[in-house]
Amino acid sequence: MNRIIQKAKSENRSLVEPEAWQLAASYGLTLPPYAFAESDREAVKAAAKVGYPLAVKVVSKDIVHKSNIGGVRIGIQNDAALAHAIAEMRGGIARLTPDAEIAGWMLTAMVKNGYEFIVGASRDQQFGPVVVCGMGGIFVELFCDTVLRLAPVETEEALEMLAELRSGRLLKGYRGQAPCDARALARSIVCASQLIAENPDIAELDFNPVNVSPEGAVVLDARILLG
Amino acid sequence: MSRNLSVLFQAQSIAVVGASGTPGKTGYTILKNIIDAGFPGPVYPINPKAGELLGRKAYHSLEEIGAPVDLAIFTIPAPALPGAMEEAGAAGVKGAVVITGGLSEVGNTELERRVLDTAAVHGIRVIGPNCQGITSPHYGICASWPLAVGRGPIAVISQSGTIGAAVAGWLIREGIGVSATVSLGNKSDVDECDLLEYFAQDAATKAIALNIEGVRSGQRFIDTCRRVAATKPIIVLKPGRSEKGKQAAASHTKSVAGDARVFSAVCVKAGLIQADSTEGFYDAVKAFALSCPIRGNEIRMMTSSGGSGILAVDSAEDMGLDVPPLTEAEKQRLKEALPSHCVLRNPLDLTGDTDAGRYVTAAQALDPGHTGVLLLIFGDPIPGAAEAALKIKAATGQDIVCCYIGGGDVEIAETHALQRLGFPVYPTPERAVAAINALYRYGRVIRQEGTA
Numbered sequence: 098m099n100r101i102i103q104k105a106k107s108e109n110r111s112l113v114e115p116e117a118w119q120l121a122a123s124y125g126l127t128l129p130p131y132a133f134a135e136s137d138r139e140a141v142k143a144a145a146k147v148g149y150p151l152a153v154k155v156v157s158k159d160i161v162h163k164s165n166i167g168g169v170r171i172g173i174q175n176d177a178a179l180a181h182a183i184a185e186m187r188g189g190i191a192r193l194t195p196d197a198e199i200a201g202w203m204l205t206a207m208v209k210n211g212y213e214f215i216v217g218a219s220r221d222q223q224f225g226p227v228v229v230c231g232m233g234g235i236f237v238e239l240f241c242d243t244v245l246r247l248a249p250v251e252t253e254e255a256l257e258m259l260a261e262l263r264s265g266r267l268l269k270g271y272r273g274q275a276p277c278d279a280r281a282l283a284r285s286i287v288c289a290s291q292l293i294a295e296n297p298d299i300a301e302l303d304f305n306p307v308n309v310s311p312e313g314a315v316v317l318d319a320r321i322l323l324g
Numbered sequence: 325m326s327r328n329l330s331v332l333f334q335a336q337s338i339a340v341v342g343a344s345g346t347p348g349k350t351g352y353t354i355l356k357n358i359i360d361a362g363f364p365g366p367v368y369p370i371n372p373k374a375g376e377l378l379g380r381k382a383y384h385s386l387e388e389i390g391a392p393v394d395l396a397i398f399t400i401p402a403p404a405l406p407g408a409m410e411e412a413g414a415a416g417v418k419g420a421v422v423i424t425g426g427l428s429e430v431g432n433t434e435l436e437r438r439v440l441d442t443a444a445v446h447g448i449r450v451i452g453p454n455c456q457g458i459t460s461p462h463y464g465i466c467a468s469w470p471l472a473v474g475r476g477p478i479a480v481i482s483q484s485g486t487i488g489a490a491v492a493g494w495l496i497r498e499g500i501g502v503s504a505t506v507s508l509g510n511k512s513d514v515d516e517c518d519l520l521e522y523f524a525q526d527a528a529t530k531a532i533a534l535n536i537e538g539v540r541s542g543q544r545f546i547d548t549c550r551r552v553a554a555t556k557p558i559i560v561l562k563p564g565r566s567e568k569g570k571q572a573a574a575s576h577t578k579s580v581a582g583d584a585r586v587f588s589a590v591c592v593k594a595g596l597i598q599a600d601s602t603e604g605f606y607d608a609v610k611a612f613a614l615s616c617p618i619r620g621n622e623i624r625m626m627t628s629s630g631g632s633g634i635l636a637v638d639s640a641e642d643m644g645l646d647v648p649p650l651t652e653a654e655k656q657r658l659k660e661a662l663p664s665h666c667v668l669r670n671p672l673d674l675t676g677d678t679d680a681g682r683y684v685t686a687a688q689a690l691d692p693g694h695t696g697v698l699l700l701i702f703g704d705p706i707p708g709a710a711e712a713a714l715k716i717k718a719a720t721g722q723d724i725v726c727c728y729i730g731g732g733d734v735e736i737a738e739t740h741a742l743q744r745l746g747f748p749v750y751p752t753p754e755r756a757v758a759a760i761n762a763l764y765r766y767g768r769v770i771r772q773e774g775t776a
Binding site for chain 2: 221222223224225227245246247
């Protein structure tokens with residue numbers, strides 16, 4: 098069994114974000130420069146490694162939907178702004194979910210431009226692991242543009258999935274935009290499909306959004322639930 | 325589980341346990357249809373009153389027959405089944421079809437288990453219970469209803485007795501016929517995978533029509549379908565796409581319908597050709613009965629009806645099939661060969677005054693060796709369409725699918741003639757294109773299998 102999964106299981110919890118990122122990276126998914134800081138002071142130090150501008154997110158096994166309780170700040174430009182943002186988030190979380198235990202802070206480099214896609218995977222009771230890809234961002238539910246396959250898939254099949262998506266046209270260079278790296282997104286689908294197929298303890302995973310641009314496909318948020 | 329099911333579909337003697345002389349009763353209908361289908365072997369009605377039923381000597385019990393019985397059809401009430409199955413075992417029966425309902429589908433799982441266990445002890449394979457029987461026209465067997473005898477290349481495996489009977493009925497009415505029909509019922513012993521394996525090696529079966537509401541084992545289903553689909557097309561119709569449809573499936577046959585999107589992914593993985601309506605299901609089945617999988621995704625069209633041609637193009641576009649333009653050389657040759665009012669593009673509009681001969685002339689001007697399909701749309705009465713299609717096939721070497729529309733009595737006669745020659749005919753351009761799409765999709769399945 099994977100070491101990260103084993104640890105979380107032994108503590109009877111799902112993966113926290115730094116663990117999910119580490120696991121995703123070990124399966125070949127591309128992540129932006131990031132760092133996990135256990136204390137507020139360390140966060141400022143870690144920011145030097147990640148580089149500004151960056152996004153900062155609270156890490157807590159007690160908080161699943163970070164943005165709902167003000168646990169995410171983006172576009173942080175410097176040390177002072179980072180320290181201020183963390184202090185504010187601490188205050189807010191203490192008010193809204195006083196029992197939540199804060200393990201630290203995730204700092205991630207901001208990725209600009211590109212389209213937002215979603216790559217996810219879950220487990221069907223009868224047919225086993227499946228992988229899903231679709232248009233991401235705030236319009237996911239409005240357009241319902243997703244395609245699903247049994248996992249694992251290989252690159253060719255992942256490219257076919259993208260060809261089936263209506264939003265797949267965005268990748269080819271829509272309205273004069275430069276074509277995006279569709280192969281990189283296809284590789285993310287392949288990696289996600291292998292991640293769920295090879296780890297029976299994973300019930301569900303969500304990479305949302307995956308930022309796709311001419312430069313590649315970068316996972317900006319990772320959630321992995323154990324079952 | 326690979327014990328051969330040929331004892332069922334190639335039975336040489338049949339007993340009807342629960343045969344009746346009263347019209348309207350299932351035991352009467354089954355006995356009558358077995359006899360009326362012209363079953364060549366002995367038929368034994370089993371009825372406590374014995375005597376004679378429909379002109380056949382009846383017996384008190386299976387044991388009383390004193391001769392081998394391959395297949396026993398059970399129409400007796402559910403509580404009598406375990407005893408009757410025990411008797412069948414003692415009499416050396418090899419296969420059973422249990423029409424009787426009132427078992428696991430209404431919660432009588434214990435009773436059903438006793439019947440199945442008894443059958444298993446004696447090595448009897450069981451279709452059903454709670455099913456509409458089987459037919460096997462090549463062996464003169466119709467242990468089902470309605471009476472259906474037309475021999476042909478399609479095996480129909482159906483959860484719904486009605487959908488199965490409908491598809492078989494249409495195939496027979498169109499002169500195509502079936503190799504077998506099987507109503508799955510509770511599929512407590514023989515399930516869809518056993519049947520797929522059997523029909524995969526059945527020489528009379530060219531393609532398999534599968535109507536299911538759920539599967540027993542997901543992984544086994546995928547593995548079996550992949551293996552079978554590599555050699556024979558499987559066309560599948562699975563109801564329960566909507567949330568309420570799923571609930572209806574659950575109460576109909578206790579099937580776990582599952583997520584429709586996952587099942588579609590299963591179809592992609594396993595190489596199944598999935599239909600999304602009963603009509604599309606039948607149309608695809610018919611295409612595979614008469615045609616071969618096609619290699620290319622290009623459709624060239626010839627039509628006498630401009631309007632029908634546009635509808636066909638729209639459908640092709642929706643389905644991602646290509647309607648390539650004519651080459652300059654083709655246009656030049658067509659210009660010389662056809663009247664000036666013909667529209668020289670794809671679809672090639674031969675216009676309303678065309679006769680069958682003009683289709684042949686036009687086809688002879690096309691570049692040969694296309695990998696896609698030629699769609700011939702005959703609008704209005706065009707006599708001689710079948711003969712023309714045969715000449716076009718010879719001239720182009722292309723696979724041909726037809727649409728015959730608005731042709732009155734000529735349409736009926738020509739449709740029949742075309743299909744007898746092996747050209748599938750559809751009454752609308754959309755249905756013809758959807759059938760072409762099914763042929764193309766299966767062509768991709770076997771090409772991928774070949775390169776895998």
